[in-house]
Structures are given as structure tokens and as C-alpha cells.
Amino acid sequence: MKASIYKKVLLITFASLLVLTLLSFAVMYYQVNKAWGEFVPTVNSEQFRSEQGAYAILNASVLSQDGERMLANQTIIVRNGIIEALDEGLSVPEHVEVIDASGKFIIPGLIDAHVHLWQSPNDLLLYLANGVTHVRELNGSEEHLSWREDIAAGRPGPDLFVATRRHNTSTGFSALFDRWAAKINPVASTDNMSQHVASIQSAGYDAIKVYTLLDNDHFVALQDAAREANIQILGHIPFDLPLDQVWASDLKDLGHVEELVKALDREFGGYTRDDTEEFLQFVRDRSEAVAAELNNNDIAVVTTLALIESFSAQKLSVEDALSHVHAEYVNTGIAESLGDSFKVMGWLPESNIYRLPEDYPEDLIPGNQRYWNAYAEANQILLQAMVQQNVLILAGTDANVPIMVPGYSLHEELESLVAIGFTPAQALRSATTTTAQQMNIESGVIREGYQADLLILNANPLNNISHTKTIVEVISNGRRYTGEDIENMREAVRVANQG
Structure with a gap:
């Protein structure tokens, strides 16, 4: 009888601890994601969607290609997201919307x-x-890669270049914390670096970000694997890397x-x-x-x-x-x-x-x-x-x-x-x-x-x-957003921030 009661107490204790652990994890998960902005209401961006079309912008002063002066009385013809023609006094094709940009x-x-x-x-x-x-x-994520594809398909937003999360040297509990809470890719070894870079490329990232606490051996291994895979590294100068090594490295974007x-x-x-x-x-x-x-x-x-x-x-x-x-x-x-x-x-x-x-x-x-x-x-x-x-x-x-x-x-x-x-x-x-x-x-x-x-x-x-x-x-990519759209976007974000 006593043994049976003892087992019941142990089971109840274990179950209680498990429930408390799960609840604690759920609370921590919520708090961490809240701190990164997860739970602010998302504005329905579809209300601002704009299609690529064909239009001509007339009578504008346009920045020269060297960026040094304005060229007066220019016409820009845009079709399907691309600048089709640009010059002074261009004839406007038929069935094209005309935008007067005088002044x-x-x-x-x-x-x-x-x-x-x-x-x-x-x-x-x-x-x-x-x-x-x-x-x-x-400091990109799979979510950002998804947004990049959505924007390419017409979701209102800037075109995205997405680099990976930061890479730092860390092990043990620190590595777990970095990965889960701090949005850092922990590096504990030079082993399997080529596979790691291959997974980055397969996911569709545009570059690999290196960070401050990446030690020299890990930096070199990551750099070599990235070079072999032909993917760019960028980011911080690791503390272990003096400037003469920076100049000789593949870190070409600080x-x-x-x-x-x-x-x-x-x-x-x-x-x-x-x-x-x-x-x-x-x-x-x-x-x-x-x-x-x-x-x-x-x-x-x-x-x-x-x-x-x-x-x-x-x-x-x-x-x-x-x-x-x-x-x-x-x-x-x-x-x-x-x-x-x-x-x-x-x-x-x-x-x-x-x-x-x-x-x-x-x-x-x-x-x-x-x-x-x-x-x-x-x-x-x-x-x-x-x-x-x-x-x-x-x-x-x-x-x-x-x-x-x-x-x-x-x-x-x-x-x-x-x-x-x-x-x-x-x-x-x-x-x-x-x-x-x-x-x-x-x-x-x-x-x-x-x-x-x-x-x-x-x-x-x-x-x-x-x-x-x-x-x-x-x-943006041929999609027009008017002054009214701009003000409405700002107001929608401001209101969303109020919950």
C-alpha cells in the first residue's frame, strides 16, 4: 500500500513539474517573441496593393545617371516594372497613363x-x-525569405536582400540561448561548415553574416566554405581579426x-x-x-x-x-x-x-x-x-x-x-x-x-x-504609391502600434 501511494505521489509530482515546465516555456516563448515584435497587429497590406502597369511621367527634372545634376523636362516611360525609355520630349505611346510631374x-x-x-x-x-x-x-530568417517572395509577387514593401543570422562562437547553454532568444547562429566547431553553408544557400539567403565574437578558426572555416560555395560574407569584424587580416580576407562588406x-x-x-x-x-x-x-x-x-x-x-x-x-x-x-x-x-x-x-x-x-x-x-x-x-x-x-x-x-x-x-x-x-x-x-x-x-x-x-x-x-518595381497611399500606410502602422 505504501509503495502504491509513493508511486502516485511521484507521478503527481512529475506531472506537476512537467506542466509547470511547459507553462514556463510557453510564457518565455511568448515574452521573447513579443520583444522581437511578433504580436503587434499586422496591417492588411493588401489594401495598398498596386499593379505594375504602363505609364509616362512627363515634364520632370530627373537625377542624372552620375547623380550630380538634374536634367530638365524629361519623360520617363515605365512598363511592367521597367524603365522602357527616358529622354527629353519623348512621344508618349497610346493607351498609356500620363502623369504630369511639372515642377x-x-x-x-x-x-x-x-x-x-x-x-x-x-x-x-x-x-x-x-x-x-x-x-x-x-539578421535574416526564413520568415524574411518568405516576405521577400511575397514582395516579388506584389505585396507592398521594399525589395529584400536577406543575409543570415549573425554567426558567433558559443557553446553549451550560451549557444542554446543565442539560437533561441538572441537570433544568433552559434558556432562551436569547424566541422561540417560546408554542410552548414550549403543549407544556407539552399534556403535562399543572399549572404552570410559574421559577428563580433566569432573566433579566428571559425571565421576562416566559414569564409573558406562560403568562398567554395560562392556566397558572400559580410558583417562585423571579429575581435580576433586584426586589420591586416581583414584586408586579406573575403570580408568585403562591413x-x-x-x-x-x-x-x-x-x-x-x-x-x-x-x-x-x-x-x-x-x-x-x-x-x-x-x-x-x-x-x-x-x-x-x-x-x-x-x-x-x-x-x-x-x-x-x-x-x-x-x-x-x-x-x-x-x-x-x-x-x-x-x-x-x-x-x-x-x-x-x-x-x-x-x-x-x-x-x-x-x-x-x-x-x-x-x-x-x-x-x-x-x-x-x-x-x-x-x-x-x-x-x-x-x-x-x-x-x-x-x-x-x-x-x-x-x-x-x-x-x-x-x-x-x-x-x-x-x-x-x-x-x-x-x-x-x-x-x-x-x-x-x-x-x-x-x-x-x-x-x-x-x-x-x-x-x-x-x-x-x-x-x-x-x-517601387513599377508599382505606384500615391501621397494618399503613403499617409494611409503611416496611419495604419501607427494605429496598429496602439493595439
């Missing part, structure tokens, strides 16, 4: 070279509404200028709040040589400057930093995150990943600001050297990392580039022609035979880069 300016659709969609499909509408017709997703700043900081020995001027002088002294190496080795660099410039403000006052961006369009799950327990990419004061702790000593704040201001200036110094030496510069924002609002952030990025000395034409090229060339796509230039990705603007961005925001109409 308007047309530039290529913009490209954000570094974004994170996470689990937030409403962002696709934000990109379109802000004239961003292509994005490079640099996700941030700050990757170079971090590498120079390691060369310097690690700067502090007390030797910022010495570090900045070191960066100045090295900047021309770094830019030359980038040029000599055909390495492209993504800017993400506006994000870097926001660090000191976010550390000092998250509330003030948020007041300067369109935070109402950010997925609320991503913005709220999970508080201090698991910040993920939190934006709000209680979850912001950059803010100083509440108990941070007040007397240390000036030094902290000095450190992060110097960090931003180091990025600016390198970008200035790079643009002078015609390095391949790709405008990118790290969108959805606080406080980079999808779509809006690219306009802020262009303003940051012009503020440090880029001409408006150079800034525009970094968000159109250069990135399109790096992606090997026929876009980014208004040219016969190229995909019809166009922005019709009210004002000339060559005179003021902020005029990229004066959007009258967005044309």
Missing part, C-alpha cells in the same frame, strides 16, 4: 544597406512610405564604420574618457591608410552614423532622444522589450539598451559623454577620409536598433552624412547607386532597362538633402 524632381528609390525587420512586418510599409524601395536585412573604429581602438590599446584627444589624433593619423586599404581591397562600408551619433544622447536622456524621432511608428513590442530582465533591443527608458544605470554616479557623466562623443567623432573622421578617397560607402541605419525608426532613419542618415562634409550628391549615391552596385541589382540609377524604383519629390535634394523627405509619390 517635380525624380530620384532613384532609396536603399537602406543595414536594417533589422525582426518580427515586424508592418515595417515593410514604413519603408515604402518613406521612399525606401530596397533594404538589406542583416556592417558599420564603427567596426573600423573598434579595430583602431584595439590597436590603440583601448581609449578611455581621459585620453579621448590622443585617440582621435591616432584615428586621424590612421584614417588615410585605412581608407586606402578599403579602396585597394574593394571593401564596402555601411555608415550607420546617425545611430552612433545618438549614443551619447541616449545615455544621458532616453526621453529627450526619443522626442526627436518618430517613435510612434516603432513596433511597440520591440520598443518595450522585456525591461531589465531581457532588454533585447528595447527603446523605452526602462528597457533602453544604451541608457546609463539610474545609480550611475553624477560626477562620472561628463566623462562618459566625452567618451561617446569621441566615439562618434572617430566614425566621422573615418567617413570623411573614405569619401575623399572614393571608398564604396553604403548608407545604412541599423533600423530598429534604438533610436532608428524604420524608413525615417535613412533620411536622418543622409542628413548626418551631409553634416560632416558629404555633398548631397555623394550622400544620395551612398543610398542609391553605390549600394545597388554592391547588391548587383539593376536599380539605384534612372536608366533605360533598369527597374522602375523612383521617388517623385516636391523639392530638389541636390540643393538640400532634407528634400528627400518631400515625397509626392513612390514607385
